Amino acid sequence: MDIDLVEKIFTVQASNFEEVAIAVFQYQYQHCNIYKQFVNAIHVNANSISTISEIPFLPISFFKTHKVVCGEFSADLIFKSSGTTSQNTAKHFMKNKNIYEASFNNGIAQFYNNINNTCILGLLPSYVENGDSSLVFMVDYLIKNSTNQDSGIYLYDTPKLKSVLAKNTANNIPTILIGVTYALLQFAQEHPLALNDNIIIMETGGMKGRGREMTRMEVHQILKEAFQIKNIHSEYGMTELLSQAYSQLDGIFTCSNTMQVFTRDFNDPLQIALIGKGALNIIDLANVHSCSFIATQDVGEVYTNGSFLVNGRMDASDVRGCNMLV
Numbered sequence: 001m002d003i004d005l006v007e008k009i010f011t012v013q014a015s016n017f018e019e020v021a022i023a024v025f026q027y028q029y030q031h032c033n034i035y036k037q038f039v040n041a042i043h044v045n046a047n048s049i050s051t052i053s054e055i056p057f058l059p060i061s062f063f064k065t066h067k068v069v070c071g072e073f074s075a076d077l078i079f080k081s082s083g084t085t086s087q088n089t090a091k092h093f094m095k096n097k098n099i100y101e102a103s104f105n106n107g108i109a110q111f112y113n114n115i116n117n118t119c120i121l122g123l124l125p126s127y128v129e130n131g132d133s134s135l136v137f138m139v140d141y142l143i144k145n146s147t148n149q150d151s152g153i154y155l156y157d158t159p160k161l162k163s164v165l166a167k168n169t170a171n172n173i174p175t176i177l178i179g180v181t182y183a184l185l186q187f188a189q190e191h192p193l194a195l196n197d198n199i200i201i202m203e204t205g206g207m208k209g210r211g212r213e214m215t216r217m218e219v220h221q222i223l224k225e226a227f228q229i230k231n232i233h234s235e236y237g238m239t240e241l242l243s244q245a246y247s248q249l250d251g252i253f254t255c256s257n258t259m260q261v262f263t264r265d266f267n268d269p270l271q272i273a274l275i276g277k278g279a280l281n282i283i284d285l286a287n288v289h290s291c292s293f294i295a296t297q298d299v300g301e302v303y304t305n306g307s308f309l310v311n312g313r314m315d316a317s318d319v320r321g322c323n324m325l326v
Contacts (some may be wrong), residue, residue, distance in 0.1 A: 001045065002198050003193075004072075005027060005033065006070045006288060007022065007100070008020050008105075008156065009024070009258060009285040009286065009288060010102055010106060010258065010286075012257055012258060012285060013257065013258070014306075015258060015313070016031075016051050017052075017257075018051065018284075019293070021052055021055065021260075021283055021285065022051075022052070022055070024217050024288060024292050025046075025049060025055050025292070025293065026046070026049075026068055027047045027070070027204060027288070028291055028292060028293075029057070029271075031070035031071050031291070032069065032070045032291055033289045034038075034058075034062060034066045034067070034068055034070065034291075035068070035293075036054065038250065039056050039060070040164055041270045042056060042270065043286065044056050044146050044151055047302070048061065049323070050296060052260075052262075052272075052283070053262075053272045053273075053274070053284060055283075056178070057091055057243060057264070057269075057272070057281045057282075057293045057294060058268070058291045058292050058293055058294060058295060059295050060090070060240055060295060060296050061091035061297075062240070062295060063081075063092060063239070063240045064088045064091075065088070066088045066238070067091070067093065068092075068093075068290045068291050069095070069289060069290055070095075070288070070289050070290065072267035073093075073095045075093040075094055075095060076094045076097040077093065077094040077097050077100075078091055078092070078093055078094065078097055079091070079132055079133065079137070079239050080092075080130075080131075080132040080133040081189040081238070081239040081240075082126060082127060082130055082132070082133065083221050083290075088109065088241055089239075090239050091239075092094035092134065092239050092242075092290060093133070093289075093290065094289070095289040096289070097183065098253075099135070099286060099288065099289065100137070100138075100242045100254055100286070101141060101244065103242040103243050103256075103258060104107050104138045104141075105243070106257070106258065107244045107246075107254060107256030107257075107259075108142070108244070108246075108256075109260070109326075110174065110256055110257065111244075111246045111248065111254070112200075113257075115146075115148075116145050116146060116147055117147055117148070117174065117265035118146060118148065118175060118176055119146065119148035119151050119164070119168055119173055119175040119176070120139065120143045120146045120148070120151040120175075120176055120178070120179075121150075121152065121153075121154060121161060121164065121165070121169075121175065121177040121188060122136075122139040122140075122149065122154065122176070122178050122179070123153075123154055123158075123177060123179035123180065123183045123184060124136055124139065124153065124179065124180050124183070124185055124204075124235075124254055125155055125156065125180070126170070126172065126180060126183075126260070127180060128153060128155055133239075134237070134239055134242075135204060135237065136153075138179055138237075140153065141258070144152055144284050145148065147209065148173070149299055150164045150167075150168070150255065158187050158190060158191055158194045159191070160192060161177075161187070161191075162187075162191040163173075164196060165177065165193060165199060166193055168198065168199060169193075169195050169198065169199055172196070172198050173179075173198060173202065174198050175198060175199045176200045176216070176233075177200070177201050177202065178202045178204060178235065179201070179202070179204065180203070180204055180205075181214075181219055182204050184201065184203055184219075184223060185222060185223070186220065188222060188223055188226035188227065188299055189226070192226040192232070193226075193227065193228075194227070194228040195227045195228060195229050196311060197229070197230075199229065200233050201223055201227060201229065201233065201252060202232075202233040202234065202235055202236070202246075203216075203219060203220075203223070203232060203234050203235075204234070204235045205234070205236075208309060216234065216251045216310070217251065218285075218301075219232075220232040220251065223254050224272065231248065231249050232244070233246065233247060233248050234246075234247040234251060234253065236246075236253050238309065239295055240287075240290075241259070241282065241284045241287065241294065242284060242286035242287055243255070243256050243259035243284045243285070243286045243287075244256060244257045244259075245259060245261070251309060251310070252303075252308070252309055253307060253308050253309070253310070254307045254308050255306060255307075255308075258284065258285040258286045259282065259283065259284050259286075260282070260283045260300060260301075261280055261281070261282050261283075261302055261306070261308045262280070262281045262282075262283070262302060262305060263275070263276050263277060263278030263279065263280060263281065263300070263301070264278050264279050264280075264281050264295060265278055265279075266278060266279060269295065273302075274302070275302050275303060275304055276301065276302065277298075277300070278299070279295070279296070279297070279298070279299055279314055280296045280298045280299065280300050280308065280310070281293070281294065281295050282294045282296060283298065297313050297314045298312070298313055299311050299312050299314055300312075
């Protein structure tokens with residue numbers, strides 16, 4: 001593995017993102033066998049790639065059906081997607097867990113100050129129970145590195161969770177509650193309380209068949225009313241990605257600097273656009289040991305500043321734990 005390439009990934013800026021992305025593409029074309037087969041199958045000349053819009057994006061379903069890795073290695077970790085027992089789950093093989101840790105630390109630091117001095121609370125029951133979740137790994141890491149003794153994953157002890165939130169509100173302690181959507185809605189119904197601006201509620205998407213599907217706007221309105229706060233934050237991530245995007249207002253996501261989002265035409269999936277509406281394609285440079293160029297099944301809109309909105313999922317796509325809000 002080219003150590004210099006990893007360094008470029010984690011020091012990338014908007015001004016050289018395309019240059020680094022093309023370097024990652026060339027590396028992965030040479031070392032990720034399944035990606036190379038895909039590129040060749042759609043008759044793309046890898047040597048002719050000179051812009052981001054020319055790079056082929058691997059359908060995300062390949063993470064369910066194939067081992068998407070660069071070379072051969074013994075994985076530090078294997079992350080698995082959530083899903084029902086009747087579904088095949090996606091798997092993401094981690095050659096080096098430090099890459100993932102560097103990615104989410106780099107990302108969250110762009111949006112949230114003094115994260116180690118923040119009380120981190122997790123409400124992720126289904127993810128904890130299923131195990132092998134990249135989201136749980138991230139939240140657990142943030143909790144272990146938090147200086148606040150109340151930081152923790154509150155599996156079913158929601159009365160204790162309410163007590164911690166009330167105490168942190170009274171003492172103006174910076175707090176982030178990260179929760180799967182259905183669990184946050186249930187918590188809001190059972191334990192409404194008035195919070196203040198020091199408390200951030202962050203939903204990660206996911207109803208997991210528990211109640212009717214709701215728009216993100218509906219979910220946020222319920223949570224804002226229950227907790228008497230102005231904004232609900234959101235995290236956009238998935239098993240197949242090591243980088244995240246965050247929304248701090250109105251469900252509009254901003255990418256961490258190792259990630260960019262594009263759209264593709266519904267009828268011509270090889271037609272890529274930098275802005276506009278369509279299915280979402282994602283470049284995640286942190287996926288250096290798997291594939292950084294992912295054609296997701298999410299539908300949305302990308303704006304001129306690179307931020308994006310998720311409107312739902314493509315018809316006939318699998319119901320997933322993350323980002324299934326429509």
